Amino acid sequence: MADLDVPRRRGRGRPRDPETDSKITRAAAELLLLRGFDKTTVDEVAARAGVGKATVYRRWPSKEDLAVAAMETLYSAEFPEPDTGTIEGDLAANYRSFIAFANTDTGLAYLRMSITESLRDERIAALYRSSTERRENDARASLRRAIERGEVRRDADVDTAVQYLGGIVTARVILGRPLPQLEDVDTLVQFTLRGIRR
Amino acid sequence: MADLDVPRRRGRGRPRDPETDSKITRAAAELLLLRGFDKTTVDEVAARAGVGKATVYRRWPSKEDLAVAAMETLYSAEFPEPDTGTIEGDLAANYRSFIAFANTDTGLAYLRMSITESLRDERIAALYRSSTERRENDARASLRRAIERGEVRRDADVDTAVQYLGGIVTARVILGRPLPQLEDVDTLVQFTLRGIRR
């Protein structure tokens, strides 16, 4: 989203410091996760990044564009697609990486921030949706493989099963309840599977 | 929360218009549900209520106090505690009234607003928590009766079962996905029960 206005004639004048972009997005992300969009000011972001405000606005046309760019850098957390051979193993591996993420300071702040701002800004909502869908797609793929193997009933509602596991985390983040821990993963997965096993 | 500063000597001076309080909280609630806290201005609330801004601030010391008072008036939605004799019946009745609520314009807006602002304001979080807990307590009571009757395993994780059903709605509100409908209730309840039946 940055560099929309690439200069016509490259190579003339002082080049942009290649590290400045990431210094700014990192500072923005930290403040956004800490305080949310409305309570984060561009002045603060610039100060924390150690740059002038003009340097920020040379890269992104508005605070909102900056916020989206900053969230994009966080959003890239990778979840491996597991294929352990059993549906318990796959689902547990998938869920375990999510639970581990949600139990870090950054992960929890990311979820809180995304949930709050999703209802305010459509682009942030799209980012959150797509990070959620990526994770869910892996789980769905595992479930479909399990159906082929005969572990899971053919008429199982795959979408619902997947959303159960994610929904419980979402709901607890909002309510400020303690999140599921790694040692709870197997129990929750078993619980969910019981509904759709053959 | 209003009238913290009740005048020492009542009956002196011009009395407050008894309808003004509710006119203001109603206007505030409408705008809060429509736009959320940050995008709602006290000017708008006063204009919509047909009063001056000073009249608002005579009653609540800050915009945040007003918002809490406005949410309190909405929070009183009642859900009947069902006791149909079977666990399917109880859970379905409980969930059905929640799904019906979530599928109204006001209900959906209430959930969206509560979810967003819960992470911003602890008092609104407390309101949302207590409306959620009231509903969950009913479901938990049903499940405990079912355990006594022998319909449900004694070691069933009652809390988790209850949170599954609520969590799926929460997650879908945030992601902007279509909510479960009344005709989906039985399926979802059956799905959940399969995990904990004897």
Added chain:
DNA sequence: ACACTAACGATACTGCTAGTTCCGGAACCG
């Protein structure tokens, strides 16, 4: 070398939004 150009940090400035307070007048009590 040297002129040219764009980026840089700092700072001041502008325009606007929105929370909060002030004011002159009106309503009500005793």
Added chain:
DNA sequence: CGGTTCCGGAACTAGCAGTATCGTTAGTGT
């Protein structure tokens, strides 16, 4: 009536997004 509180509208104010300017700096191209 006199004192008190309420009322709506207007004024005040702080904060902040976004822009402009300045002296400086790090490159490019000849």
